[in-house]
Amino acid sequence: MTLNVLTFLFIGASFALYIGIAIWTRAGSTREFYIAGGGVSPMANGMATAADWMSAASFLSLAGVIAFMGRDGSAFLMGWTGGYVMLALLLAPYLRKFGKFTVPDFIGDRYDASLARGLALLCAILISFIYVAGQMRGVGIVFSRYLQVQIEWGVLIGMAIVFCYAVLGGMKGITYTQVAQYCVMICAFLVPALFLSLLMSGHLLPQLGLGAQLDDGRTVLQTLDEMLTELGFDPYTQGQRSTWDRFMLTLVLMCGTAGLPHIIVRFFTVPNVRDARESAGWALVFIALLYTSVPGVAAFGRINLIQTLNGPDQQGVAYEAMPDWFRTWEGAGLIAWHDHNGDGRVQYAAGSVADGGRPVFSGERGEMGERLLSNPSSGEFDPTRQPFASEIYIDHDILVLANPEIAMLPEWVVALVAAGAVAAALSTAAGLLLVISTSVSHDLMKRTLRPNMSDRQELRFARLSAVLALLLAGYFGINPPGFVAEVVALAFGLAAATVFPAIVLGIFCRRMNSAGAVSGMLVGLFSTLAYVIYFKFMGGQEAQWVLGVSPEAFGALAMVLNFATALVVMCLTPAPPESVQRLIDNVRIPRGTRWQ
Amino acid sequence: MPKPMSTHQDTVRAYWRANLRLIGIYLGIWFAASYGCGILFVDLLDQYSLFGYPLGFWFAQQGSIYVFVLIVWGYMFSMNRLDKQYDVQE
Numbered sequence: 001m002t003l004n005v006l007t008f009l010f011i012g013a014s015f016a017l018y019i020g021i022a023i024w025t026r027a028g029s030t031r032e033f034y035i036a037g038g039g040v041s042p043m044a045n046g047m048a049t050a051a052d053w054m055s056a057a058s059f060l061s062l063a064g065v066i067a068f069m070g071r072d073g074s075a076f077l078m079g080w081t082g083g084y085v086m087l088a089l090l091l092a093p094y095l096r097k098f099g100k101f102t103v104p105d106f107i108g109d110r111y112d113a114s115l116a117r118g119l120a121l122l123c124a125i126l127i128s129f130i131y132v133a134g135q136m137r138g139v140g141i142v143f144s145r146y147l148q149v150q151i152e153w154g155v156l157i158g159m160a161i162v163f164c165y166a167v168l169g170g171m172k173g174i175t176y177t178q179v180a181q182y183c184v185m186i187c188a189f190l191v192p193a194l195f196l197s198l199l200m201s202g203h204l205l206p207q208l209g210l211g212a213q214l215d216d217g218r219t220v221l222q223t224l225d226e227m228l229t230e231l232g233f234d235p236y237t238q239g240q241r242s243t244w245d246r247f248m249l250t251l252v253l254m255c256g257t258a259g260l261p262h263i264i265v266r267f268f269t270v271p272n273v274r275d276a277r278e279s280a281g282w283a284l285v286f287i288a289l290l291y292t293s294v295p296g297v298a299a300f301g302r303i304n305l306i307q308t309l310n311g312p313d314q315q316g317v318a319y320e321a322m323p324d325w326f327r328t329w330e331g332a333g334l335i336a337w338h339d340h341n342g343d344g345r346v347q348y349a350a351g352s353v354a355d356g357g358r359p360v361f362s363g364e365r366g367e368m369g370e371r372l373l374s375n376p377s378s379g380e381f382d383p384t385r386q387p388f389a390s391e392i393y394i395d396h397d398i399l400v401l402a403n404p405e406i407a408m409l410p411e412w413v414v415a416l417v418a419a420g421a422v423a424a425a426l427s428t429a430a431g432l433l434l435v436i437s438t439s440v441s442h443d444l445m446k447r448t449l450r451p452n453m454s455d456r457q458e459l460r461f462a463r464l465s466a467v468l469a470l471l472l473a474g475y476f477g478i479n480p481p482g483f484v485a486e487v488v489a490l491a492f493g494l495a496a497a498t499v500f501p502a503i504v505l506g507i508f509c510r511r512m513n514s515a516g517a518v519s520g521m522l523v524g525l526f527s528t529l530a531y532v533i534y535f536k537f538m539g540g541q542e543a544q545w546v547l548g549v550s551p552e553a554f555g556a557l558a559m560v561l562n563f564a565t566a567l568v569v570m571c572l573t574p575a576p577p578e579s580v581q582r583l584i585d586n587v588r589i590p591r592g593t594r595w596q
Numbered sequence: 597m598p599k600p601m602s603t604h605q606d607t608v609r610a611y612w613r614a615n616l617r618l619i620g621i622y623l624g625i626w627f628a629a630s631y632g633c634g635i636l637f638v639d640l641l642d643q644y645s646l647f648g649y650p651l652g653f654w655f656a657q658q659g660s661i662y663v664f665v666l667i668v669w670g671y672m673f674s675m676n677r678l679d680k681q682y683d684v685q686e
Contacts, residue, residue: 066657071638074656078630081661085626088668089619093675207658211648219648237642237653246635254630272686274679277672284668288661295657588612589684 022165033170046282056138079253136477188420206296232350232386256492259500316345340379493555497524520566
């Protein structure tokens with residue numbers, strides 16, 4: 001069987017499973033649509049949370065980022081797991097006790113103000129939209145690469161599947177498909193990871209394999225450090241980013257994770273507070289299973305890549321002798337080659353092959369059939385540091401998809417990885433769409449504009465807004481605005497600077513009132529937006545960074561500003577009313593969880 | 597061990613103080629494992645090695661995640677016990 005047929009089989013089978021679950025779990029009430037009826041077991045919810053959380057970015061991009069950044073990439077590993085500690089200790093149990101449907105619900109009730117509810121609503125929708133466009137794009141890339149269909153068709157197929165279970169089943173459908181998607185995704189990540197680790201280090205587990213000793217007595221990491229230094233790169237186990245910037249980046253990723261609305265709402269679906277705590281524990285176990293394997297996959301992938309590109313003698317391999325995957329990815333524009341020294345060989349070393357980093361293809365082919373670049377770099381290099389100039393561009397995102405092919409694993413593994421990538425993208429997209437649709441139907445319509453509508457009407461609104469959100473997400477998936485990659489970091493910054501402080505203060509600071517929370521959220525929201533827009537779109541320079549904080553990490557500073565503003569304003573304004581005091585007392589103890 | 601409380605309010609307050617103490621302890625461990633070993637003192641720890649990794653690098657890419665898992669489960673068990681102790685459990 002060819003790879004194409006295998007991929008069709010794997011993805012088709014997983015889709016059939018998701019549709020089957022969709023039919024089985026159709027939602028009949030808003031409670032089922034918003035929170036799956038509130039009866040999901042902690043372990044199932046943990047699995048669903050893990051699938052919800054691990055997006056196309058975790059599955060596809062993370063290992064690539066670590067592979068090319070080495071130790072500097074650790075902020076993503078620690079940030080995207082450490083956030084669950086804050087979620088479990090500071091947010092999830094209390095929000096579950098509060099017992100309503102959404103994040104704006106809590107903020108609106110706790111601060112007894114429609115302004116606070118409206119702001120939270122705006123933030124939730126903004127964060128979710130930024131996130132969802134990237135997911136649909138991920139689906140499109142996998143389809144176009146493996147099934148040779150247009151990206152447009154890939155996105156449309158993905159939309160149809162999400163429609164089946166998200167629009168019909170709501171949270172109930174999403175929860176049980178996410179459980180299935182987690183299983184698909186973790187197999188798809190671990191099978192090649194175990195294969196790779198066994199091949200490269202003799203250890204089955206990549207967690208141990210990365211530290212293993214090779215035949216010559218050196219460890220995998222030492223070997224990689226040496227390979228990289230010889231080619232002019234910085235050593236893998238040492239960092240270039242400043243300690244301060246890594247600190248702030250890790251902080252924003254952690255607090256952002258804890259403040260993401262689509263993750264928080266997952267904890268509304270379990271029966272009680274005790275289960276919410278347990279559920280966070282399971283979620284982190286399931287996430288850690290993938291995240292602790294990532295460093296191994298990253299390092300093995302990088303070693304494999306260097307050995308394949310530069311050959312056993314480390315002098316480069318003739319372009320004609322490159323394996324199939326090289327040309328396929330070149331065709332997709334994610335690999336590019338420019339023969340600086342004219343020896344017909346592919347050589348990989350430090351430095352960029354294209355001016356400005358990203359290659360621009362001229363549309364013509366060279367004599368060996370390679371795609372020609374219209375912006376090759378000068379090809380100068382420092383001969384004391386590296387043996388040759390770099391002739392290769394490699395997009396970081398392809399490492400996970402290309403890894404099984406580079407390591408020459410069986411074709412069914414490659415097909416499995418494709419199905420896993422689609423599962424990762426779809427599960428996250430569905431969770432985000434649900435946040436958008438409940439924000440509109442529940443927080444905007446039911447709680448603000450039309451409080452008298454019936455449950456059936458609200459359910460209809462929920463489905464309608466899910467369809468609209470899906471169409472919009474699909475549109476952005478097919479016509480991605482050029483700024484998607486730039487603004488994904490913004491989602492974490494916004495969550496850390498708006499939603500996270502408002503909720504934490506609402507639970508832990510009894511005196512906090514609506515004036516404080518609202519002014520804090522406003523400061524967080526606008527400072528983050530202004531900072532990212534200025535430095536990403538208006539040509540702000542690194543020298544102008546406030547306190548040396550990069551735009552990616554600025555959310556951490558904005559979060560501190562939010563907390564400070566909220567506390568100062570709080571001291572100048574009256575304490576919240578008696579009813580709010582009772583609400584705080586109520587969320588602080590587990591007893592008496594019931595649906596209000 | 598808490599003495600029998602006179603009113604419900606007092607119990608709730610004592611329970612909350614005990615909870616805050618636990619959160620403080622666990623967040624202390626959380627900070628030490630990630631920001632401490634993985635970021636601030638990473639170069640210092642890299643002089644030692646563990647499982648073939650430089651120790652600081654191991655904390656940054658492996659160890660901190662294991663510690664996070666232990667913290668979340670540890671907090672869950674501590675809280676379940678606290679809930680029973682103060683009789684505020686479900």
